[in-house]
Amino acid sequence: MNEDARQCRLNAIYGHIVIVSAKPVRLRMDDRPADEEEWIIWNGGLGLVTTVTIGLVEVGAGGRDAWLDEPFDMVGPFSFDELKTHGRIAFAACIVMSRQRWQDDQVELRRESLKLRRATEQQINEKFEHLYGGHGRQQVNHKPFDERQHRQTLKLPIDGMLESSAIKAAFRRLAQKAHPDAGGSNEQFIRITEARNALLAYIS
Numbered sequence: 001m002n003e004d005a006r007q008c009r010l011n012a013i014y015g016h017i018v019i020v021s022a023k024p025v026r027l028r029m030d031d032r033p034a035d036e037e038e039w040i041i042w043n044g045g046l047g048l049v050t051t052v053t054i055g056l057v058e059v060g061a062g063g064r065d066a067w068l069d070e071p072f073d074m075v076g077p078f079s080f081d082e083l084k085t086h087g088r089i090a091f092a093a094c095i096v097m098s099r100q101r102w103q104d105d106q107v108e109l110r111r112e113s114l115k116l117r118r119a120t121e122q123q124i125n126e127k128f129e130h131l132y133g134g135h136g137r138q139q140v141n142h143k144p145f146d147e148r149q150h151r152q153t154l155k156l157p158i159d160g161m162l163e164s165s166a167i168k169a170a171f172r173r174l175a176q177k178a179h180p181d182a183g184g185s186n187e188q189f190i191r192i193t194e195a196r197n198a199l200l201a202y203i204s
Contacts, residue, residue: 054067124189
C-alpha cells in the first residue's frame with residue numbers, strides 16, 4: 001500500500017477527513033480498533049432492529065461514503081460523515097443510527113412502523129382478493145397443504161423436524177430482500193408470508 005492510501009486508511013478509521021488524492025480510495029474496516037462503534041439498523045416496514053458495523057469506507061473529494069458489513073452489505077453507499085455528525089441516516093427502507101439516537105427516537109419509530117405495517121397488511125389483503133378471485137384468505141387456506149413447497153419457499157431443509165424459531169428466522173432473512181420497500185415485490189412477500197403462516201400452523 002502506498003503512503004497516500006495508508007494515510008487515507010488511517011484518517012478514515014480514526015475519524016479525520018484528510019483528502020490526499022482526488023481519486024477515491026476504498027478501505028475495508030478490518031483494521032478498526034477492537035472497540036469500534038456498533039450501529040443500530042432499523043427497518044420500520046418489517047419492525048426489525050439489530051446491530052451492525054461498518055464494512056467498507058470510500059474516501060473521496062466529497063467526503064466518506066460507507067457500506068454496512070455483511071449480511072447487510074447491500075446497504076450503501078451512504079454518507080459516513082453525515083452518520084457520524086447526526087447519528088442517523090436513512091437508506092432505502094432502513095435507518096442506520098447510533099445507539100443514543102435509537103434510545104431517543106425508538107418510540108416514534110415504532111409508532112410509525114406500526115402504521116406502515118398495518119398499511120402493508122391491508123395491501124396484502126387486497127392483493128389476496130385480486131389473486132384469488134375475491135375469496136381472499138379463505139380460499140388460500142382451503143388449498144391442499146404442500147409442506148415441501150412451503151419449505152422450499154423459505155429455503156428450509158426438505159426433510160426433518162421444524163422448529164418455529166427456524167421458520168421465523170428463515171422468514172426474517174428472506175423478508176429483508178422480499179419486502180416491497182427493500183426492492184422486492186408484493187408477490188414475493190405474499191409467498192413467504194403464506195409459507196411461514198402455513199408451516200407454523202402445521203407444527204403447532
